[in-house]
Amino acid sequence: MDPITLLAALGPLAVDLGKSLINRFVAPDQFKPATIEQYAQMKQIDLEFFKVMNEAGAGNPSYPWVEAIVRLMRPAIGLLVLTTWAVMHLNGTATEEVNNFASAVGFYLFGERSLFYIKKK
Numbered sequence: 373m374d375p376i377t378l379l380a381a382l383g384p385l386a387v388d389l390g391k392s393l394i395n396r397f398v399a400p401d402q403f404k405p406a407t408i409e410q411y412a413q414m415k416q417i418d419l420e421f422f423k424v425m426n427e428a429g430a431g432n433p434s435y436p437w438v439e440a441i442v443r444l445m446r447p448a449i450g451l452l453v454l455t456t457w458a459v460m461h462l463n464g465t466a467t468e469e470v471n472n473f474a475s476a477v478g479f480y481l482f483g484e485r486s487l488f489y490i491k492k493k
Contacts, residue, residue, distance in 0.1 A: 374468055377472050380472070380476045454478065
């Protein structure tokens with residue numbers, strides 16, 4: 373198997389392993405709320421963080437259709453790459469470079485979200 377494909381597949385796991393080792397041996401213990409008010413405040417901070425992350429990249433206020441196009445650029449490029457990969461495989465002209473690029477895009481679309489979901493549990 374190509375080293376780039378292995379790196380794309382195992383890189384996020386290595387990063388999470390490093391983070392968990394740092395959290396276990398270097399970082400202080402996490403705060404655990406003692407009252408409902410503290411818990412509600414923590415959840416409010418999480419909600420504010422989510423709102424900031426959701427609005428990131430939106431830039432200056434503009435027309436709604438412009439913002440929609442900007443937010444759809446990444447999925448459109450991903451679809452283009454995966455369609456190119458599928459057509460090249462159907463024609464029998466796929467190369468290792470195309471496979472590696474498609475695997476990186478596939479991980480971006482599916483693997484990263486799955487890893488994020490698993491980490492939340």
